Amino acid sequence: MFILALLIGLYSYSIFFLGLAHQLFKPQLSVISILLLLFTVYISLSYRPVLLIKLFVNKLYRLNKIGTVFLFFLIAQLLINLIGSLGPELSFDALWYHLTLPKMWLSQGHLSFYPGSVFKYSAMPMLTEMLYLPALALGSEVLAKFIHYLFGILTLIVTFKLSRKYLSIHYSLLTITILSSNLVFSWLQITANIDLARTFFETLALYLFLDKKIYKSAVSLGLAASTKLLALGSLPIYWILAWRQKISFKYPIYYSLLTITILSPWLLRSYLVTGNPVYPFLSPLYTDTRISLNPTDLWTVFTRSADPVNPVYIISAPFILFFLIRQNRSRGVANLGIYTGLALFVWFITPRTGGGRFILPYLPALSVLTAITIYRLQDKYIQKSIIFISLSLSFISISYRLAANAKYIPVITRRQTKSDFLSLNLNYASGDYYDTENFLAANVPPGSLIYVAGINNLFYLNYPFLHHSVSVVPPPTSYLLLRPSQTAFSPPPGWVLVHTSPLSQTRVYAPSQP
Numbered sequence: 348m349f350i351l352a353l354l355i356g357l358y359s360y361s362i363f364f365l366g367l368a369h370q371l372f373k374p375q376l377s378v379i380s381i382l383l384l385l386f387t388v389y390i391s392l393s394y395r396p397v398l399l400i401k402l403f404v405n406k407l408y409r410l411n412k413i414g415t416v417f418l419f420f421l422i423a424q425l426l427i428n429l430i431g432s433l434g435p436e437l438s439f440d441a442l443w444y445h446l447t448l449p450k451m452w453l454s455q456g457h458l459s460f461y462p463g464s465v466f467k468y469s470a471m472p473m474l475t476e477m478l479y480l481p482a483l484a485l486g487s488e489v490l491a492k493f494i495h496y497l498f499g500i501l502t503l504i505v506t507f508k509l510s511r512k513y514l515s516i517h518y519s520l521l522t523i524t525i526l527s528s529n530l531v532f533s534w535l536q537i538t539a540n541i542d543l544a545r546t547f548f549e550t551l552a553l554y555l556f557l558d559k560k561i562y563k564s565a566v567s568l569g570l571a572a573s574t575k576l577l578a579l580g581s582l583p584i585y586w587i588l589a590w591r592q593k594i595s596f597k598y599p600i601y602y603s604l605l606t607i608t609i610l611s612p613w614l615l616r617s618y619l620v621t622g623n624p625v626y627p628f629l630s631p632l633y634t635d636t637r638i639s640l641n642p643t644d645l646w647t648v649f650t651r652s653a654d655p656v657n658p659v660y661i662i663s664a665p666f667i668l669f670f671l672i673r674q675n676r677s678r679g680v681a682n683l684g685i686y687t688g689l690a691l692f693v694w695f696i697t698p699r700t701g702g703g704r705f706i707l708p709y710l711p712a713l714s715v716l717t718a719i720t721i722y723r724l725q726d727k728y729i730q731k732s733i734i735f736i737s738l739s740l741s742f743i744s745i746s747y748r749l750a751a752n753a754k755y756i757p758v759i760t761r762r763q764t765k766s767d768f769l770s771l772n773l774n775y776a777s778g779d780y781y782d783t784e785n786f787l788a789a790n791v792p793p794g795s796l797i798y799v800a801g802i803n804n805l806f807y808l809n810y811p812f813l814h815h816s817v818s819v820v821p822p823p824t825s826y827l828l829l830r831p832s833q834t835a836f837s838p839p840p841g842w843v844l845v846h847t848s849p850l851s852q853t854r855v856y857a858p859s860q861p
Contacts, residue, residue, distance in 0.1 A: 348505055349563050350390060352551055356570045356609070358383045359477040363612065366458035366477075376481045413734070414517035417524045420741045424527045425500070427748045431537025432496040434755030435765055436488045437772055438538035442779055442804035444468050446488055446539050449480045454811060460620040463816030465803055467627040470620055472613035474573040475541040488806070491539040498543040499536040503527060505550045506711040512557065513680060513719050521737065522718040528741035531654035531707055533748045542704045545574040549581060549708040553686060556585060557679065561594070565602045569609025576625060577705065580693040582606060587689060588682055656706060657744075659737050663717045666729075670720045680719060687712045769807065775851045778803035778833070786846045786855060787826075796825040801834030802853070827856035 361379045365371055410418065436442060448469055452458055461469045475495070482490035503523045510519035526532060535543050548571035555564035564585070571578035586599045607614075614624040627633040671684040690709035697705060721737075724730040754772060757763035766785070773779040780802045782788055787810065791797075799805060800815035813822065815836055821827055827838055830853050838844075838856045846855040 348501075348508065348551060349555060349560075349567065351387075351501070352548060352567055352570060354383065354387060354390070355478070356474065356566075356573070359474045359573075360612065362477040362480055363458070363474075366452060366480075367616070369457040371452055371456045371458070371480065373484045376484050380481050409516075410520075411517060414520055416738065417517065417520035420738060420745070421503075421520065421524045421527055423745050424524075424533060424741065424748070425536075427745055427752060428499070428533050428536040429496065430759070431748070431752035431755055432492045433489055433759050434492075434537075434752075435758065435768055436492060436539055436806065437774075437779075438540060439774070439777060439779075439804065441488075441492075441539040442806040445476055445541060446479060446483065446491060447804070447806040448473070449476050449483050449491075450806060453480060453483055458616070461814075461817055463814060464632055465814050465816040467630075467632045470617040470626045472573045472576055472610060473541075474570060474613075475544040478544075479539060488539060492537065495539050495541070495543055496536045498547050499527075499532065502543055502547045502550055502711060505547060505554055506714060509550065509554045509557070509711065510715045510718060513683075513715065514722055518718050518722045521721070521734065522714050524741055525657060525659055525717060525737055526711055526714040528737075528744040529655075529657045529707070529710060530744055530747065531656060531704060532710070533744060534654055535704065535707070537752065540704075541574055542707050545571050545578055546708045546711065548574060549578055550711040552581070552585075553712060556588065557682060561589075561598050561602060562605060565605035566609055569606040571708070572606060572610045573613055576628070577697060578708070579606075579610075580697060581690070581708075584686055584689045584693065588686060591682065591685065654704065656710065657740055659733065659740055660710075660713055660717055662736060663720055663733060666724060666733075667716055667720045670723055680716075683712060683716055683719075687716050770850060773807075773851075779807075780805055780828075780830075780851060780853065781807045782809075783848055783850045784846070786848070790845070791826055796822060797828050798822065798825045799828045800836040801830030801832070802828065823858060825858075827854075829854050829856070 358379065361383075362371075362376065365375055365379070436446060438445075444466060448461075448466065451461075459469065475498075478494055479491040482488070482494060503526065506526055507519050507523050510522040514522065532543075548567050552564045552567035552571060555561075555567060568578060568581060568585070571581070582603055585602055589599045589602070617626045618624040621630075623630055667684075671681065687709065690712060691706075694706045694709060721730055721733050724733070754768075758765060758768040766781075766783075769781045770783045773781050787797075787808075791810065793810075795810055797808065797810045797812040798815070798821035799808070799812050805812060805814075808828075812828075813825065815834065819836075821839070827842055829836065829838070830851075831837075832852060841859050842856040843859045844854060845857045848854070
């Protein structure tokens with residue numbers, strides 16, 4: 348699994364350096380994609396995949412009834428999530444910058460930094476967004492969504508391997524059933540966000556560290572930080588674990604240096620274009636700095652968050668604490684418990700603007716710890732009750748996601764056009780945009796520059812554009828696209844209103860003819 352993570356990292360960085368060299372074009376992206384595919388196939392063949400498949404099938408035949416039930420719920424969850432991943436993108440952050448920035452970079456052929464508040468993240472580490480560039484070069488945001496869906500599956504595989512250090516195959520299936528039934532996990536699998544990629548790399552870093560593969564763990568954490576800077580919050584956790592395991596003092600130093608080295612190309616780029624290696628952090632543009640030390644926040648994210656976390660963790664919490672107190676002599680399980688506790692503390696002192704997304708990278712470890720606790724319960728009635736609750740919550744998650752993803756079925760089966768789907772399902776009040784009446788496509792020449800104000804989520808705007816946050820003065824040869832309710836900007840003299848869209852709440856202005 349580490350080889351796969353390394354290949355993903357190398358592929359992403361190859362695209363990153365293409366962007367720095369002003370070579371972000373379809374032929375170049377196709378070449379490195381084909382090379383990666385061929386190399387991946389070569390590596391895969393060395394692992395004798397046919398033999399591995401036979402071993403896997405044999406293990407499936409040996410599953411007992413409860414193991415089969417866990418597997419059934421897991422597959423059902425993944426299939427339901429797959430439906431959502433195959434439809435057009437609706438996620439706020441993806442339409443804001445995860446997909447929009449790669450689309451803009453492709454149109455320009457290089458990685459640009461865009462000053463201003465709307466695209467303030469354009470200088471941040473974006474390992475996963477580099478993977479979306481080839482997908483968008485093929486003209487499909489659905490392929491980008493599917494890439495993120497696959498990171499969810501990779502996360503489950505690593506979590507399963509981590510669980511197998513302590514549990515049978517049956518309880519390891521329970522572990523990933525619990526993880527996959529988190530609504531935040533299932534929702535993210537149908538989006539082109541980045542959180543599942545970070546979760547995969549972070550979980551792999553933990554697995555490798557507990558396997559005493561310290562340097563490989565550091566590389567994995569570096570890839571996680573290259574996906575999302577917040578992953579650096581895990582570094583102190585590994586310092587503490589290294590100290591507890593009486594690992595030589597040099598290893599935490601080397602661990603940190605290797606992690607930062609993997610991340611450093613992104614930090615260097617940010618410093619060169621902004622003067623700040625962690626931009627927009629430590630800048631006036633970054634305002635999401637609210638840190639709450641209210642202990643009830645942990646309860647809220649598990650119960651009333653917009654993307655809630657599986658309640659089975661709260662139900663099992665007293666048993667987990669009791670179990671860990673009795674595990675002082677079990678160093679492996681104790682280290683897992685220490686990691687989980689410290690991870691929750693790191694999440695607790697992090698600005699929680701992301702809701703359940705920010706705790707997701709630590710849920711694989713918590714899921715393993717929960718399954719271990721359930722397995723070790725001596726009271727069989729309580730054990731069976733918690734398993735029943737876990738399956739019930741999984742069923743609820745499957746049902747909820749099926750209802751939520753049903754809207755994608757008509758557009759996937761071509762019974763509904765993409766245009767109609769987007770017109771009906773985008774959230775225009777929150778900043779989404781789509782040319783709902785097809786006015787721009789019918790009346791504005793291709794390649795015309797659009798000046799935009801009052802709209803943030805511009806992925807579906809198929810024209811080059813300049814945002815009001817970057818330049819307060821519209822170019823004289825452009826068209827103006829405004830959402831008046833979200834901006835104080837008004838067209839200067841000489842601009843004529845040519846279209847109003849009641850659905851998207853926007854107006855289009857054109858320069859008056861002399």
